[in-house]
Amino acid sequence: MSNINNDQLALKSSRTMPQKTMPKVALIGRPNVGKSTLFNRLIRSNRAITHDMPGVTRDRMEGTVKRSGKVFTLIDTGGITLDSHSAVTEGPAGIRGFEAEILRQSKEAMEEADLLCFVVDGRDGLTPFDDHLANYLRKAGKPILLIVNKVDGEEKAELLMSDFHILGFQMLPCSAEHGFNLRALDEEILSFLHFPEAEFEAYQEKIQNKENENNSELETNSYDPDIAIEVQSEEPSEEEQVAEELQKTLRLALLGRPNAGKSSLVNALSKTERMIVSDIAGTTRDSVDISTNIKGKDYVFVDTAGIRRRSKITDTVERYSVNSSLKSSSKAHVTLLVIDGTDGLTQQDKRLLELLDERKTPFIVLVNKYDLVSKDKQKIFAKDYKEALVYCQHVPLLFVSAKTGFNLAKIVPLATEIRKEYYTRIGTGKLNKVAQEALLTHQPPTVKGRRSKFFYMTQAEIAPPTFVFFVSDAERIPDSYAKFLEKNLRNNLGIKHAPIRLKFRSSH
Numbered sequence: 001m002s003n004i005n006n007d008q009l010a011l012k013s014s015r016t017m018p019q020k021t022m023p024k025v026a027l028i029g030r031p032n033v034g035k036s037t038l039f040n041r042l043i044r045s046n047r048a049i050t051h052d053m054p055g056v057t058r059d060r061m062e063g064t065v066k067r068s069g070k071v072f073t074l075i076d077t078g079g080i081t082l083d084s085h086s087a088v089t090e091g092p093a094g095i096r097g098f099e100a101e102i103l104r105q106s107k108e109a110m111e112e113a114d115l116l117c118f119v120v121d122g123r124d125g126l127t128p129f130d131d132h133l134a135n136y137l138r139k140a141g142k143p144i145l146l147i148v149n150k151v152d153g154e155e156k157a158e159l160l161m162s163d164f165h166i167l168g169f170q171m172l173p174c175s176a177e178h179g180f181n182l183r184a185l186d187e188e189i190l191s192f193l194h195f196p197e198a199e200f201e202a203y204q205e206k207i208q209n210k211e212n213e214n215n216s217e218l219e220t221n222s223y224d225p226d227i228a229i230e231v232q233s234e235e236p237s238e239e240e241q242v243a244e245e246l247q248k249t250l251r252l253a254l255l256g257r258p259n260a261g262k263s264s265l266v267n268a269l270s271k272t273e274r275m276i277v278s279d280i281a282g283t284t285r286d287s288v289d290i291s292t293n294i295k296g297k298d299y300v301f302v303d304t305a306g307i308r309r310r311s312k313i314t315d316t317v318e319r320y321s322v323n324s325s326l327k328s329s330s331k332a333h334v335t336l337l338v339i340d341g342t343d344g345l346t347q348q349d350k351r352l353l354e355l356l357d358e359r360k361t362p363f364i365v366l367v368n369k370y371d372l373v374s375k376d377k378q379k380i381f382a383k384d385y386k387e388a389l390v391y392c393q394h395v396p397l398l399f400v401s402a403k404t405g406f407n408l409a410k411i412v413p414l415a416t417e418i419r420k421e422y423y424t425r426i427g428t429g430k431l432n433k434v435a436q437e438a439l440l441t442h443q444p445p446t447v448k449g450r451r452s453k454f455f456y457m458t459q460a461e462i463a464p465p466t467f468v469f470f471v472s473d474a475e476r477i478p479d480s481y482a483k484f485l486e487k488n489l490r491n492n493l494g495i496k497h498a499p500i501r502l503k504f505r506s507s508h
């Protein structure tokens with residue numbers, strides 16, 4: 001690991017005591033065999049880049065796994081470089097390009113890891129490069145566990161493993177994606193590792209203290225990412241959490257000026273004049289949930305001054321504050337920004353639109369009262385809307401009418417889709433393939449005589465999906481090129497309407 005900044009590592013290990021003594025386990029294998037899926041499963045969190053600090057090489061990720069009171073560091077050596085210039089070109093005879101790069105990364109892992117988890121794709125069988133890699137790994141003289149991945153069920157295990165017996169390693173079938181045999185994998189890994197008892201007791205005590213501290217200081221937001229990972233690792237996997245989240249009743253916030261037609265829209269959508277308004281215990285009177293049922297499914301419309309006015313006759317003051325609007329939208333999955341189509345876009349609407357975009361809120365623009373807009377005006381306004389949305393072209397715009405029902409049937413399906421997109425997780429293999437194609441279609445421009453190189457990309461977070469590009473020179477990526485990449489990723493990854501984030505990080 002030539003690129004790690006030693007000072008930073010030292011600092012890190014003094015914060016989380018057993019860093020130095022914590023056993024290390026490396027995932028090694030060809031691209032696309034499922035290493036990063038396995039990595040995310042094992043660390044049970046969505047922190048693909050857990051050691052996201054300058055100086056750490058671009059091609060590996062580290063996370064902390066805690067099982068049965070034991071803690072170890074997991075290294076994913078998944079990186080494939082995106083442009084051939086940065087790939088290592090020399091290497092053993094017949095091995096070039098990314099294969100040489102994998103060998104280089106494996107070498108680093110072989111030096112520092114206590115256990116080498118050699119991951120192969122059970123469906124592909126034994127490939128010549130797997131064979132080569134096996135010979136290479138043997139040289140380390142360290143324990144090797146062969147993980148035969150993509151065995152999506154017990155019944156296929158024997159058949160899919162048959163190819164690999166010849167390598168002579170201890171072997172375990174599993175499915176990173178479907179969860180098959182992962183508990184056995186945990187146990188197998190632990191059985192290879194050595195844990196000094198005393199250090200663990202001290203470490204656990206520290207975690208416990210930290211937890212107590214956090215509980216009593218929730219408001220201060222004190223947060224240690226290292227500890228957070230340990231605590232998180234007892235929680236359900238990201239996949240389970242997302243599945244649970246998507247099962248929850250869809251919450252929609254309706255924002256817009258008074259009289260834009262928000263209550264009329266809620267009524268028209270739920271085809272009833274009776275809305276059940278309930279104050280949530282423990283919140284201010286600003287927070288109101290309106291439960292409704294559309295075609296047999298439950299939905300909740302979250303707070304807005306406009307809707308509330310109907311149920312609280314005493315509250316005659318019409319308020320339209322940007323702050324309370326944003327508060328409502330943060331309590332919903334998807335926000336519907338309602339515009340009065342007879343007025344066109346006002347300054348306030350524009351401001352709200354910008355803020356929602358800045359905050360990466362999933363939202364839809366509804367231009368209401370379309371039945372009242374003349375053909376001439378439709379043209380003029382349509383141009384305004386287009387201009388206003390030029391910086392957030394992913395945001396869908398629907399012309400609707402609460403009165404006639406025009407386009408109302410599209411709203412809920414669209415909102416449901418956006419919520420789903422917001423939780424998208426894309427595998428590293430697929431991401432890099434898509435990015436590589438984008439780079440080939442349109443290479444990065446030169447800025448002040450030089451062009452940034454692209455090495456590798458990964459998805460760091462969901463909600464919103466956040467993609468990180470590791471590049472040689474982030475300063476040399478103009479906005480226009482970032483926009484091109486965003487558009488290309490959206491098209492190829494099926495994230496049409498939800499907000500996403502693109503980050504560029506220099507790694508030398």
Ligand code: GDP
Binds near residue numbers: 033151
């Ligand atoms: P990496 O390049 O080795 O990190 O591979 P990824 O984790 O990105 O996975 C490559 C592809 O294989 C992705 O499309 C995954 O969804 C898929 N994959 C990973 N594990 C499994 C598995 O257990 N079964 C199946 N059927 N597909 C898997």
Ligand code: GDP
Binds near residue numbers: 262372400402
């Ligand atoms: P809110 O303050 O945003 O909740 O707006 P309301 O739902 O109270 O609507 C304000 C006024 O606009 C009412 O008189 C509604 O009848 C009228 N309105 C709402 N939607 C439409 C529509 O699509 N077409 C027409 N013609 N009138 C509408």
